[in-house]
Amino acid sequence: MPPGLDSLKHIVVLMMENRSFDHMLGSLTAVNPKIDGITDQLSNPDTTGALVKPQPLADFQGQLDPDPDHHFPAVDLQIFGGDTSPNRVANMQGFVKSFFNQQRDVGHSQKIMYYFKQSDLPVLTKLALEFAVFNRWFASIPGPTICNRAFAHYGTSFGRVDMDPFDVIEPIKSIYTRLISATPKHTAKVYYYDTTSSTMEVVNLLQNQPELFGTYKQFLSDCDKNLLPEYSFVEPNYNDHTTDSGEEVASDQHPDHDVQAGECLIAEVYMRIRKNPKLWPNTALLVLYDEHGGIYDHVVPPACTPDRFTAPANSTGTGMEFKFDRLGVRVPAILISPWIPANTVVDRVFDHASIPATVAKFFQVAAPYSPRETSADVFIEPNVQPVDPNRNLLSLATMRDDCPVFDV
Amino acid sequence: METIHVPRPSPKKAMNPDRPVNALLLAQISHLQHAESRLPLRYRSEVYIHAIKTEGEAAEYIREVTEAIHQAHADAAKQRAKRAPKRGLEIAAAAEPPKRKSTSKGKTKSSKRAKK
Numbered sequence: 324m325p326p327g328l329d330s331l332k333h334i335v336v337l338m339m340e341n342r343s344f345d346h347m348l349g350s351l352t353a354v355n356p357k358i359d360g361i362t363d364q365l366s367n368p369d370t371t372g373a374l375v376k377p378q379p380l381a382d383f384q385g386q387l388d389p390d391p392d393h394h395f396p397a398v399d400l401q402i403f404g405g406d407t408s409p410n411r412v413a414n415m416q417g418f419v420k421s422f423f424n425q426q427r428d429v430g431h432s433q434k435i436m437y438y439f440k441q442s443d444l445p446v447l448t449k450l451a452l453e454f455a456v457f458n459r460w461f462a463s464i465p466g467p468t469i470c471n472r473a474f475a476h477y478g479t480s481f482g483r484v485d486m487d488p489f490d491v492i493e494p495i496k497s498i499y500t501r502l503i504s505a506t507p508k509h510t511a512k513v514y515y516y517d518t519t520s521s522t523m524e525v526v527n528l529l530q531n532q533p534e535l536f537g538t539y540k541q542f543l544s545d546c547d548k549n550l551l552p553e554y555s556f557v558e559p560n561y562n563d564h565t566t567d568s569g570e571e572v573a574s575d576q577h578p579d580h581d582v583q584a585g586e587c588l589i590a591e592v593y594m595r596i597r598k599n600p601k602l603w604p605n606t607a608l609l610v611l612y613d614e615h616g617g618i619y620d621h622v623v624p625p626a627c628t629p630d631r632f633t634a635p636a637n638s639t640g641t642g643m644e645f646k647f648d649r650l651g652v653r654v655p656a657i658l659i660s661p662w663i664p665a666n667t668v669v670d671r672v673f674d675h676a677s678i679p680a681t682v683a684k685f686f687q688v689a690a691p692y693s694p695r696e697t698s699a700d701v702f703i704e705p706n707v708q709p710v711d712p713n714r715n716l717l718s719l720a721t722m723r724d725d726c727p728v729f730d731v
Numbered sequence: 732m733e734t735i736h737v738p739r740p741s742p743k744k745a746m747n748p749d750r751p752v753n754a755l756l757l758a759q760i761s762h763l764q765h766a767e768s769r770l771p772l773r774y775r776s777e778v779y780i781h782a783i784k785t786e787g788e789a790a791e792y793i794r795e796v797t798e799a800i801h802q803a804h805a806d807a808a809k810q811r812a813k814r815a816p817k818r819g820l821e822i823a824a825a826a827e828p829p830k831r832k833s834t835s836k837g838k839t840k841s842s843k844r845a846k847k
Contacts, residue, residue, distance in 0.1 A: 445735055446735075467754070521763070529797070562786045573786075583745070586738070725732065730734050
């Protein structure tokens with residue numbers, strides 16, 4: 324068996340908010356051409372018909388205000404460029420038009436094409452270059468946060484494409500319930516930042532199973548004390564607030580929250596695992612974003628296996644029903660482990676249903692899965708013979724001792 | 732090994748609890764209100780969520796309801812635990828062999844008789 328898979332005991336997922344692949348990691352094409360980011364050929368028309376090219380002018384805060392629209396109809400415009408005909412073809416040409424709709428200001432609308440320089444994001448770009456970066460990790464739905472995060476917890480959004488509360492429809496269960504009720508039992512936890520930030524999975528998980536939750540402080544302590552569960556899902560701080568220990572700046576990177584605060588969070592989660600010699604060899608950390616937040620990306624989201632649910636035409640806002648048969652816009656995703664070779668670039672297609680699919684298969688938790696989860700690719704191979712060496716990302720024969728260190 | 736410097740944002744610049752509440756926080760508030768409406772009355776906040784305009788106000792409501800949900804579950808668990816030993820005794824009592832019951836009755840009777 325590959326030693327990386329043999330030693331793997333913990334999977335940790337840190338899901339950030341609302342940034343596209345090109346916006347955060349697009350600059351890396353200049354460093355590693357295998358990374359599918361920004362090139363000179365890319366552009367989007369503005370409302371005057373002028374072509375706007377992506378520019379490395381993204382700022383940490385203050386630029387994407389108002390929050391770019393990323394509800395289902397706006398994302399439809401971004402992907403299809405405003406074409407609503409039956410035989411339309413996705414072209415990723417509607418981002419500037421969509422942002423223009425919010426302020427009716429041509430100059431302002433062009434900012435949706437801005438991306439970060441590599442030097443702006445020392446943590447995310449370093450991790451992308453040092454471990455495995457995914458060229459084709461897409462949001463699960465061309466829509467907003469809540470329904471996309473649902474895919475990470477359940478492998479489906481139960482027919483929702485919006486931000487409304489959803490009901491869990493049996494027999495599908497969350498990945499946490501599946502793990503803790505399996506035989507033999509596994510351990511799983513959702514770590515929200517604190518009670519003032521809370522979780523985005525309120526209506527089902529927090530309301531009915533609050534015992535599943537811990538705080539970020541507890542996550543750090545669990546890392547130090549070797550108490551980390553087999554599967555951990557970490558949520559960032561979603562709002563600016565004050566606690567007894569001082570001011571807590573939102574770290575989710577949701578526009579218009581400070582991107583550097585999110586960089587610090589990612590570095591801290593990574594370093595907490597990295598510096599514990601009992602945890603680092605047997606933990607895989609996935610850092611990714613829930614959806615693109617209305618920000619430009621150039622890769623057309625592919626078709627996918629339809630879910631068993633359909634969003635009716637009157638709920639999508641486009642006048643067309645949605646069968647969950649197309650993925651959302653591409654997001655940054657990086658898999659981190661000392662068993663992954665530096666400069667690994669993965670071209671297979673993933674979405675957030677890949678998270679419960681991977682966790683369930685790795686820990687051998689039984690079905691039922693949603694059709695989307697069943698068809699989703701896994702980013703960690705199940706540790707059962709035979710393991711395909713071409714698919715196994717934790718492929719090194721010996722653990723690396725040159726992994727980056729951040730000063731957090 | 733080289734240590735990579737991670738720039739920290741200045742809280743003075745980045746922090747703004749007066750920022751208008753974004754669509755994500757509005758959705759989270761609405762989900763929390765949905766959950767709050769299912770709590771027993773004594774755990775509910777008296778916050779009118781449609782009056783929440785800033786991130787700071789949102790944060791306050793989010794904390795209040797999240798803690799209330801945890802508290803309601805913790806109190807229910809305490810009640811369950813309180814009931815558990817009692818039920819244990821009841822079960823134990825029910826499981827007492829009839830022989831012992833009659834013996835004890837007999838003993839009482841006999842002791843009463845003895846007193847007489």
